[in-house]
Amino acid sequence: VDLAESGGGFVQPGGSTILSCVSSDTSSSLGMAWFRQIPGAGRQFVAAVSRPGSITNYEDSVQGRVTISKDASNMLKLEMKYLRPEGTAVYVCAATKWYSSSVNPSRYEYWGQGTEVTVSS
Numbered sequence: 001v002d003l004a005e006s007g008g009g010f011v012q013p014g015g016s017t018i019l020s021c022v023s024s025d026t027s028s029s030l031g032m033a034w035f036r037q038i039p040g041a042g043r044q045f046v047a048a049v050s051r052p053g054s055i056t057n058y059e060d061s062v063q064g065r066v067t068i069s070k071d072a073s074n075m076l077k078l079e080m081k082y083l084r085p086e087g088t089a090v091y092v093c094a095a096t097k098w099y100s101s102s103v104n105p106s107r108y109e110y111w112g113q114g115t116e117v118t119v120s121s
Contacts, residue, residue: 001025003093003112010118016081019115021093023074031100032076033108034068036089043105046091047078050100057101083119090114 007019023030033048047068048057056068067079076093094108102108 001028001030001095001097001110003095003110005091005093005112005115008091008115008117010120011083012121013083013085013119015083015119016079017083017117019078019080019091019093019117021076021078021112023076023095025095026073028074028097030070030074030095030097031102031108032070032074032093032095033102034076034078034091035094035105036087036091037114038089043092044089045103045105048101048103049076052100055101057103059103080117083117085119087119088117090116 002024004022011017029051031051034046035043049070053070065082092114093112095110096108099107
């Protein structure tokens, strides 16, 4: 499964952005998630959605400011509002055919290349 992210770029503090992830597998039921990579801090969980798309899971610091969604073709989106400078990172899309809404990166078999989000004035 190939994953390709888009969106991101420069955003002012307090602003919003929407990230998208397109999957080459449009028919399987995939559990999908967003992680972010920060230099020196490794890969951090942001949000996940279950294989049916009905259950979501969010990292505590983004709860209420971020919405993850997935459609029937495994198009994944991440809407982020009220962005803070600490949200600056490379956001990476991940997918799994086996698990649902997991926060554990080791449970995802497929990864995109990432899209960069910079929150700065």
